[in-house]
Amino acid sequence: MLIHKNFNQQVENILLKMTKRKSTDKTPEGPSKRPNTGHWSGGLVAATEDPKLVVSSDNLITVIKDGYPKAKHHYLVLPKENISSIKSITKDHLDLLKHMDKVGRELIQDVGFKIGYHAEPSMQRLHLHVISDDMDSPCVKTKKHWNSFTTEFFIDSKVIIDQLQSGGKIKLPSKDQCKEYMERPLKCHKCDYVPKHMPDLKKHILKHVIP
Ligand code: AMP
Ligand code: ZN
Numbered sequence: 523m524l525i526h527k528n529f530n531q532q533v534e535n536i537l538l539k540m541t542k543r544k545s546t547d548k549t550p551e552g553p554s555k556r557p558n559t560g561h562w563s564g565g566l567v568a569a570t571e572d573p574k575l576v577v578s579s580d581n582l583i584t585v586i587k588d589g590y591p592k593a594k595h596h597y598l599v600l601p602k603e604n605i606s607s608i609k610s611i612t613k614d615h616l617d618l619l620k621h622m623d624k625v626g627r628e629l630i631q632d633v634g635f636k637i638g639y640h641a642e643p644s645m646q647r648l649h650l651h652v653i654s655d656d657m658d659s660p661c662v663k664t665k666k667h668w669n670s671f672t673t674e675f676f677i678d679s680k681v682i683i684d685q686l687q688s689g690g691k692i693k694l695p696s697k698d699q700c701k702e703y704m705e706r707p708l709k710c711h712k713c714d715y716v717p718k719h720m721p722d723l724k725k726h727i728l729k730h731v732i733p
Contacts, residue, residue: 563646565589570600577629582621585629588651590661592671595635595654599626605648608639608682613690616683623679626652638678640670642700650679656731657711658724665720666704672711675703 569575570584577585577597588596599622605615626637634655643649653671662668669675674695685692695703708717712730717723 561646563644566598566600566645566649567647578625580625582618583625585625588653591653591659592662592667593654593656593659595652596659597626597629597652599650599652600647606646607643607648608641608677608692609694611648611682611686611692613686616686619679619683619686622650623683626650626679636671636676636678637680638676639682641675641677641695641703642697651676655711657727658731662724663720665708668708668720668723669704669706672709673703673706675700 566586569586569589570579572586575586575589577587579585579602582602584600584602586598586600588598601618601622603618605611611619623637629652630637635652636655637650637652639648639650651671657668657671677694682692708720708723709715710717710723710726710730712727715723715726717726
């Protein structure tokens with residue numbers, strides 16, 4: 523599995539160099555991870571059957587470690603029900619989303635975590651991100667990686683639940699708005715620092731990380 527993962531990471535790097543994708547967060551992680559087992563965007567469902575990634579499960583959900591964590595701690599909570607993404611959520615899913623939120627919060631040992639959904643997910647099967655807010659990870663490589671967790675592209679789970687509860691449906695940012703979030707200049711998520719580039723930012727954030 524480790525060899526497989528290293529291989530896939532190399533393929534990911536090659537793909538990153540070769541492709542300049544236009545969509546908001548189509549990181550080429552999936553296709554490289556399982557090249558011969560269907561479309562790459564289905565990789566999360568396969569990951570829920572990987573004992574190395576599964577953290578816990580119950581009759582409604584599976585918790586996995588994110589395969590390419592974008593912070594020191596990064597989990598995904600996936601429903602067992604085949605819900606393709608946040609875009610297909612209706613008020614009928616409210617109890618499930620509350621359960622996913624509760625499970626996500628139980629994973630957190632201390633403050634400094636964020637729990638939420640990407641406005642335009644790249645991977646299929648609804649998944650709730652539970653991520654520590656250090657953003658300190660070798661897998662954070664691109665502006666899209668950075669902005670997808672540090673701008674309004676990341677929607678707090680509580681906001682989604684509140685919207686469903688009060689209005690019966692959720693309101694996601696438009697395609698153009700998502701594009702704007704992704705293209706925003708890099709900025710530290712903890713202070714006003716504006717880095718020159720990604721390596722600069724990755725160096726800078728270390729000063730916010732408590733050892
Ligand atoms: P999203 O942009 O919300 O669809 O996020 C998808 C998440 O899935 C990202 O944080 C990826 O690092 C993660 N991911 C992608 N492929 C896999 C995989 N095969 N196994 C585990 N996690 C993955
Ligand atoms: Zn800072």
